Amino acid sequence: MPELPELTALAAWLDGQLAGATVASLQFPTAFALKNKDVSPDIVAGRTLIRVVRRGKFLVFDTDPDGGGPALVANFGKSGWVRVSGKLPEVKDAPEAVSAAKPAAGPIMARIGLVKDGTEHGVDLMDYGRWKGLAVHIVHDPEVVPGIAELGPEALDPEFTLEDFARLLTSKQRIKDIIRDQKKIAGIGNGYSDEILHAAKLSPLAPGASLDTGSVERLYTAMRQVLSDAAGELTGLAPDKLKAAKKASMAVHGRNGEDCPVCGDTIQELAYVGTSFQYCPGCQTGGQVLAR
Structure with a gap:
């Protein structure tokens, strides 16, 4: 999407x-x-x-x-x-x-x-x-x-602060679901949530309430950086070039079985709520391969 x-x-x-x-x-x-x-x-x-x-x-x-x-x-x-x-x-x-x-x-x-x-x-x-x-x-x-x-705040809105973001992470809901819920944050889907969580070095299945202050700040920073960098790289491309450019820029999403560009571990895939997501065990889960 x-x-x-x-x-x-x-x-x-x-x-x-x-x-x-x-x-x-x-x-x-x-x-x-x-x-x-x-x-x-x-x-x-x-x-x-x-x-x-x-x-x-x-x-x-x-x-x-x-x-x-x-x-x-x-x-x-x-x-x-x-x-x-x-x-x-x-x-x-x-x-x-x-x-x-x-x-x-x-x-x-x-x-x-x-x-x-x-x-x-x-x-x-x-x-x-x-x-x-x-x-x-x-x-x-x-x-x-x-x-x-029903949209929540735009992910890159300057007025969407770290404090606002932290208030969304106080439940047992998994952080992947939180950051791609359009009623909470507008604009993020399955692909870029994978990229954000990889950049933040966090497990997609971690409950929001389990994150300490440093992890929340790291996730917020990763969200802003990943999205702004990606938008900057794609801006100026014609519509028929955008899909391929997005795919080529991904570090983990859509790269099941490939080597992680950060740590070299094998990227894994997990079927999840009608779709699937990709993550790096070495970067995100302490080496653990998540169970289906």
């Missing part, structure tokens, strides 16, 4: 390329992605795209300079991403495709056509998963989208 660093880079790239463009068309090949069926995509057509920004794991395409909408808010789910082309998508005369409650047959979930300074742009919101999780809302205020309304 796309997380804070690559979504920050994606929003910045799209904003740089497309801010000021006129929205020529907005299409949904099926109704699956559009979650608020009472709003017509036509209300966006003809408007100017003012900005593209990130909120948590959401991307916001805003067409109102005063923040009053309408805005297209997209969450990519587990397997979604963006494809950008240099031409407007073909407009299909099939309004029933939007209203029909049918599942998505292909990866294209929504298509945005834009024109800027006479140049055409096509932005496709894609979902490559078998089970489609990409969701789009058309709203006048992005804060009304449930996933945004």
Whole structure:
């Protein structure tokens, strides 16, 4: 699932390329992605795209300079991403495709056509998963989208202090679950939680309340450093380069069976709550291989 660093880079790239463009068309090949069926995509057509920004794991395409909408808010789910082309998508005369409650047959979930300074742009919101999780809302205020309304503080917000962070770590909940819970901290998912915990040299399964003051500070510092470094490395890359760059930058996530770049121990994997995570026993668990 796309997380804070690559979504920050994606929003910045799209904003740089497309801010000021006129929205020529907005299409949904099926109704699956559009979650608020009472709003017509036509209300966006003809408007100017003012900005593209990130909120948590959401991307916001805003067409109102005063923040009053309408805005297209997209969450990519587990397997979604963006494809950008240099031409407007073909407009299909099939309004029933939007209203029909049918599942998505292909990866294209929504298509945005834009024109800027006479140049055409096509932005496709894609979902490559078998089970489609990409969701789009058309709203006048992005804060009304449930996933945004419930977000905790942004992980890199300067006002999110060490003291604020420490208050989240007072339960028996495992620290991996705490830092990727969007209601507690916005923007971190499975991948970067692995990287943060590796950098902090902490077991993913350690309860939050078990951490001493030094461990809490180390985890907070690792969170800020890992995310800011990753966002910096990815910024400026086009959407089709971001996924590969993210994968190449990972120290432990997705690297089961490889050597840890820090201590040389073998990176391990553990199946966990519908997914899996990777960690280094030498760096994080005192050499212990966690039991399934």
